Amino acid sequence: MAFRSGRHSLQIPGPTNLPDRVLRAMDQPLIDHRGPEFPAVTKAVIAGLKRVFKCSGPIAIYPSSGTGAWEAAILNTLSPGDKVLAFETGQFATLWRNLAQRHGIEVDLIPGDWRHPADPAQCEAKLAADKSHAIKAVLVLQSETSTGVASDIAAIRRAIDRARHPALLLVDTISSLAIQDFRHDEWGVDVAVGGSQKGLMLPPGLSFNAVSKKALAASKTAKLPKAYFDWQPMIDANDSGYYPYTPATLMFFGLKESLAMLEEEGLDNVFARHDRLAEATRRAVRAWGLEIQCADPKAYTPSLTAVRVPGGFNADEVRKTILDRFDIALGAGLGKVLGKVFRIGHLAYINETQLLGTLGGIELGLAAAGVPVKRGGVDAAMDFLGGNLAPASAVTPAVATSRR
Numbered sequence: 334m335a336f337r338s339g340r341h342s343l344q345i346p347g348p349t350n351l352p353d354r355v356l357r358a359m360d361q362p363l364i365d366h367r368g369p370e371f372p373a374v375t376k377a378v379i380a381g382l383k384r385v386f387k388c389s390g391p392i393a394i395y396p397s398s399g400t401g402a403w404e405a406a407i408l409n410t411l412s413p414g415d416k417v418l419a420f421e422t423g424q425f426a427t428l429w430r431n432l433a434q435r436h437g438i439e440v441d442l443i444p445g446d447w448r449h450p451a452d453p454a455q456c457e458a459k460l461a462a463d464k465s466h467a468i469k470a471v472l473v474l475q476s477e478t479s480t481g482v483a484s485d486i487a488a489i490r491r492a493i494d495r496a497r498h499p500a501l502l503l504v505d506t507i508s509s510l511a512i513q514d515f516r517h518d519e520w521g522v523d524v525a526v527g528g529s530q531k532g533l534m535l536p537p538g539l540s541f542n543a544v545s546k547k548a549l550a551a552s553k554t555a556k557l558p559k560a561y562f563d564w565q566p567m568i569d570a571n572d573s574g575y576y577p578y579t580p581a582t583l584m585f586f587g588l589k590e591s592l593a594m595l596e597e598e599g600l601d602n603v604f605a606r607h608d609r610l611a612e613a614t615r616r617a618v619r620a621w622g623l624e625i626q627c628a629d630p631k632a633y634t635p636s637l638t639a640v641r642v643p644g645g646f647n648a649d650e651v652r653k654t655i656l657d658r659f660d661i662a663l664g665a666g667l668g669k670v671l672g673k674v675f676r677i678g679h680l681a682y683i684n685e686t687q688l689l690g691t692l693g694g695i696e697l698g699l700a701a702a703g704v705p706v707k708r709g710g711v712d713a714a715m716d717f718l719g720g721n722l723a724p725a726s727a728v729t730p731a732v733a734t735s736r737r
Contacts, residue, residue: 337660344691345664346478346508346637347531349681355534358590359583366582372574374585379571381592385510385533385600386525386543388517391568393542396581399507399528402540403429404436405562406503406524410548411469412556413437418459418500419472420451424479424668429472429505436557441468447477447669448628450484453492460496470501470523476509476634479667481676482627483509483634490521501548507531508636511595512607512680523548529584531636532603534591534681539584544568607635610679610688613717614638617692617710621699626674636680637664641673646704648675655698661691685718 343350364370382392395401411417416439419430423445430440443455451473460468471493476483486504493500501523506515510525511532517525522545529539544552544564552564566577595603611633618625618640626639642648652663652675664676677695679688692711699706 339660342659342661342687342691342694344678345662346676346678346680347528348537349531349534349678350683351536352534352591352594352682354594355587355590359587361583361586363582366580367575371582371585374582374589375571375574375576375580378585378588378592381589381596382527382541382543385592385595386506386515386517386527386541387519388522388525388543388545390518390544390546390549391564391571393544393564393567394580395540395542395562396538396584397540398530398537399505399526399540400428400432401562402507402526402528402542403432403505405540405542405559405564406526407433407436407438408555408557408559408562409542409544409552409564410501410503410524410555411436411438412554414439415469416441416467417470417472417503418456418468419443420456420474420484421445421447422449422451422474422480422482422484423447423477424670425505425507426472426474426477427668429474433472440472446628447480448482448626450482450629450632451489453485453488456489457492457496460493460498460500463496463498466499468498468500470503472503472505474505474507475515476506476513476636478508478637479639479670479676480626480674481634481637481639482629483513483632485632486515486522487520494521501551508680509634511600511603512636513634514600514604517543517545521545523551529588532681533588534594535584535587538581539588604635606684607680609718609721610683610685611635611638612721613685613688613714614677614679614692616713616717617696620710620713621696621706623706626670637676637678639664639666639670639674639676642675642704646702647672651675651699651702651704654702655695658701659694659698661694661698663695689714689718 525543527541529535530537624641666674
């Protein structure tokens, strides 16, 4: 392969670019995870995650992708033959539904067009009609990574409450945590599922369950077979800062650093930065004359923008042209939107100039691929960003903290 000057631009919706600070935090000798040093790391990480999830209950951390945390949420709260309510907002909602079914869970799926969020009114109607309370849980994604559609979790909680239904609320935050506001306790979420490779600015390999008291009580009677993903041994061990098996120690060092970075920027500033960059991206897409996959402006996720290509074009061929010509990796369409959309990630470790470089490469790439677009997408993004810059105090570099 010929040498390519410059840095590769990874603009998929996760895994995301890794900050140098996180890489340096992980670049150190291993320590004994049963020794006296490790509990301080564990306790700092769990305390930091609780601030991000905005939860007071326990957090289970698994050395797995987000799929492992999906499975843990199912195994610890449900029994064979139980019924759950789920929403078809995209490919990842479909995969979580499929995982539940493979464990013998009956899924009542509310179908969707992959362009709109979970509908609280449909949720309320389904639960109100469930007089026997056969539905044991509601499964919903805050941000659907395959479509760029965000669902209103607080509204889903209110729908459950209006129906006076005891169902647990299980929420996937994999592509929303540390990107948009999430309030585990305030919104009455029972299990929140998270992953390391998006807003938390880490490599893939860690996943999380934030657990409410109600979910923990449900785990005492849940009868799906579980061993490795059992919450209780992990929660018991975490009280002392240790783990019931070997944890991903270097990932913990990186997570400790990424949590420190989020707190230095301030979560509200993190959310505002993502909102700003997402809107700039959407303005570029509209200026090009292309369509956004999410059809409800109130449901745009700040994590990514899924862009529909015109009929007669294959989104994967467009992505290949952009990668080959300009070294920018964009997300593929998945499932029902395979070949119909490409996804621009604007999440985690990214700023205005990185985004503008990405949009410039995409604009050039669309033209090179023969897609009939208008010029001016980058100008539209610049016009928006120029009038919506963060205050200088919000972007002043923080003094580097001491690290191992």
